[in-house]
Amino acid sequence: MLFNIVGINLKKNKLSRHEAIRDIGLPKTVSIPLKKHIGHPAVAVVNEGDKVKIGMLLAKANNTISANVHASVAGRVSKIDEDYIHINTSKDEAEDYIDFSDELITEIPQDKEEILALIRDAGIVGMGGAGFPTDIKLSVPTGKEIKCLILNGIECEPYFTGDERLMLEKAEEIVIGARIINRLLGIQNAIIAVDEKKKKAFEILTSITKRYIGVNVKLLTNKYPQGAEKMLVEAVSGEEVPSGKLPMDMGYVVQNVGTVYAIYQAVMKKKPLYERVVTVSGDAVAKPKNYMVRIGTPVSFIAEKAKVDIKEVEELLIGGPMMGTDIDDLSTPVSKLDGGVLFLKKAKPETEESVCIRCNKCAQHCPIALQPFAIANSYKAGDKPNLYKLRALDCINCGICSYVCPAKIPLLDYIKQAKNEIR
Amino acid sequence: MLKKSTTPHMLSNQTTQSVMFDVVLALFPTLIVSVLFFGLKAVLVLVTSVTACLTFEYICNRFWLMKERNSTRDFSAVITALLLACSLPSNLPLIFVVFGAFVAIVIAKMSFGGLGKNIFNPALSGRVFLFLSFPVYMTSWPKPSFNNFFQQDVSTGATTLELIKYSDASTSATRLDNNDYLNEIPDYFDMITGYIAGSLGEVSAIALLLGLAYLLYRNVITWHIPFFYILTVFLTVYVVSLFSEEPLKYSAVTHVLSGGLLLGAIFMATDYVTSPMSEKGKIIFAIGCGLLTVLIRLTTVYSEGVSFAILIMNAFVPFIDRISVPRIYGTGGKK
Ligand code: SF4
Ligand code: SF4
Numbered sequence: 197m198l199f200n201i202v203g204i205n206l207k208k209n210k211l212s213r214h215e216a217i218r219d220i221g222l223p224k225t226v227s228i229p230l231k232k233h234i235g236h237p238a239v240a241v242v243n244e245g246d247k248v249k250i251g252m253l254l255a256k257a258n259n260t261i262s263a264n265v266h267a268s269v270a271g272r273v274s275k276i277d278e279d280y281i282h283i284n285t286s287k288d289e290a291e292d293y294i295d296f297s298d299e300l301i302t303e304i305p306q307d308k309e310e311i312l313a314l315i316r317d318a319g320i321v322g323m324g325g326a327g328f329p330t331d332i333k334l335s336v337p338t339g340k341e342i343k344c345l346i347l348n349g350i351e352c353e354p355y356f357t358g359d360e361r362l363m364l365e366k367a368e369e370i371v372i373g374a375r376i377i378n379r380l381l382g383i384q385n386a387i388i389a390v391d392e393k394k395k396k397a398f399e400i401l402t403s404i405t406k407r408y409i410g411v412n413v414k415l416l417t418n419k420y421p422q423g424a425e426k427m428l429v430e431a432v433s434g435e436e437v438p439s440g441k442l443p444m445d446m447g448y449v450v451q452n453v454g455t456v457y458a459i460y461q462a463v464m465k466k467k468p469l470y471e472r473v474v475t476v477s478g479d480a481v482a483k484p485k486n487y488m489v490r491i492g493t494p495v496s497f498i499a500e501k502a503k504v505d506i507k508e509v510e511e512l513l514i515g516g517p518m519m520g521t522d523i524d525d526l527s528t529p530v531s532k533l534d535g536g537v538l539f540l541k542k543a544k545p546e547t548e549e550s551v552c553i554r555c556n557k558c559a560q561h562c563p564i565a566l567q568p569f570a571i572a573n574s575y576k577a578g579d580k581p582n583l584y585k586l587r588a589l590d591c592i593n594c595g596i597c598s599y600v601c602p603a604k605i606p607l608l609d610y611i612k613q614a615k616n617e618i619r
Numbered sequence: 620m621l622k623k624s625t626t627p628h629m630l631s632n633q634t635t636q637s638v639m640f641d642v643v644l645a646l647f648p649t650l651i652v653s654v655l656f657f658g659l660k661a662v663l664v665l666v667t668s669v670t671a672c673l674t675f676e677y678i679c680n681r682f683w684l685m686k687e688r689n690s691t692r693d694f695s696a697v698i699t700a701l702l703l704a705c706s707l708p709s710n711l712p713l714i715f716v717v718f719g720a721f722v723a724i725v726i727a728k729m730s731f732g733g734l735g736k737n738i739f740n741p742a743l744s745g746r747v748f749l750f751l752s753f754p755v756y757m758t759s760w761p762k763p764s765f766n767n768f769f770q771q772d773v774s775t776g777a778t779t780l781e782l783i784k785y786s787d788a789s790t791s792a793t794r795l796d797n798n799d800y801l802n803e804i805p806d807y808f809d810m811i812t813g814y815i816a817g818s819l820g821e822v823s824a825i826a827l828l829l830g831l832a833y834l835l836y837r838n839v840i841t842w843h844i845p846f847f848y849i850l851t852v853f854l855t856v857y858v859v860s861l862f863s864e865e866p867l868k869y870s871a872v873t874h875v876l877s878g879g880l881l882l883g884a885i886f887m888a889t890d891y892v893t894s895p896m897s898e899k900g901k902i903i904f905a906i907g908c909g910l911l912t913v914l915i916r917l918t919t920v921y922s923e924g925v926s927f928a929i930l931i932m933n934a935f936v937p938f939i940d941r942i943s944v945p946r947i948y949g950t951g952g953k954k
Contacts (some may be wrong), residue, residue, distance in 0.1 A: 356631075391764050436948055436949045480804075510622055513628060515668050517627060517629045518626065520626070521626075522622070522623050522624060523621070540628075542626050543628075544630060550635055551734055551735040551736075552735070553635055553638075553734060553735050553891050554894075555891045557639065559897065560898070563948065564947060564949070565945045567896075567944065593626070595626050598625075602633045602635045602637070604630065604634065608625070
């Protein structure tokens, strides 16, 4: 485009893209998060000392916006604190109601309420990192008309390959999952958005969607942050999400493909969300792979299984290098939101902030076309009215501005603080 | 040892220093041509300029702005020095080069607060100061002399644009036929390679365009300013030529290839600090520079207008920035 070069081309480092998803095994203990999702923490319905089985409800959604939490291993509850339910694993034993067969089920329940209840019971939340309870996102308020369901198969963070593997290995389940949501929303129009680097997944999904009504595949460019909701809706529909509105307000519902796979399993197999695909990668990992990991598995267990020499690691990330969080506590468990654990030998270099040279790179690449340098300056000057005018709140935290700034100004840090001040 | 940092956890490897160094590299073809054609004298002007600019930068930064960080290391003063030298005739007495460097660094840059704060392009400020203070020295252009490092027996001559200017009856008193001047205009081949009279760095179109290609390839600048600046000059002169009987005088190609246009459009008008930020702003700025350049070249007593045009437009940058803020995603209106 003449006026806007939105986004950036990142070195993607998709080291594990050819590694099939495999089970990582059973950790000795798990710590299952009670409040990682958006909304209210779940309330424990078990007690310390109780024996639990895989798939058993541990904590109940405690409000409309909240999510159920299930046991990911069988064993005994050792401790319940504010954040976690800790379980000592004994053997691998699951609740009987879960269907573990590989058989593909295509017959979708007729009743919308039933579908919604199954999703709610399974404790599904946005697995792309948002963590918003999925049943809420899929309950369309009366009066709102939904035009289209968009499945997010972009996975634009470097290293991450879990969604790509799911689309290759569980393509049909994802397509059926999309049809389940179609039914729930009362539409026949789902679009699976895949980026151009995932040609194989695109081909497989395209051939499968030929056999089903109401699901199509669309190829998008591979720029970062193509997978951000606002960018995705624009790329698929040509419409922008108005400032301060949600895609839902325009008739679009966006779901990550991993979440859609979980929906398939919840509705067709009665399987609650207690495990997920996690990409374990980074230059400190000898063989980067995609693992099926039980929710609550501590990072130390993952490091051990991936044969990581933790002394070599300088930066340990849960989530991607652009938007993820770094941790220094190896007992941190994997939550429903975490698509990857990255072990990197080199931490972000410590840089000294120098003066803005007005190169415009931050603004030029900002996907929202904000002026990050101006927001940072207004924040430093304490000019709140200007922060509104510059629409600091529209920032999607993609990190591009800080990434590109040659003066190494931590623009996003300032913008986040600015947002806190005016929110 | 596990370290903690804020998002994003990776940074591009472009730094202020690397960006500035890329500009220095982009100037290399031009510098090589200038040394080949103007020999030792070019080397002396370049070395004097760089030494003087770095010294002034260091002194001001340390003892006037009282900054801890040594600002000479970011290469911005080197760029100013090289660009200043590039816009001077190679036979300029070296003490004038030092004067120019003083104006560029001390007055145009550091008195505004240093890198990032200045309003006017430092190199151009230095050049224009010299031009207005020592007009005779600043309009005596040695002719290039290839393979003559010590530049023996080099004659001076008029630049292409000066020839065009002299051909105006009003300014010409010495020769009878105005066309004598126009017939001296070099051919396009010489203009492209740079075998013409002029300042150190403005003569060779091909060397400057190589620099442009490098700057674009390394994502240092965007194409907007050079493209719209050059296009505006070309089109304006072309339109004027339609109403003129003198094709040599108003040749659009000659106007693009001569004088400081390419040097200005590629290296001076694209200076981050003194040009608008948004693409839209850059286009407005470039068109303004182009129109002013042609206006000065064709209607004033000066033969060349690039320096004045860019400096005048520099003054409008805050205003252009204000009216060219990009439309934010999701706020309606045209894309
Ligand atoms: S972090 Fe915010 S301001 Fe920075 S580039 Fe991304 S959206 Fe723009
Ligand atoms: S990227 Fe950094 S140096 Fe460039 S304009 Fe933005 S804040 Fe200034």
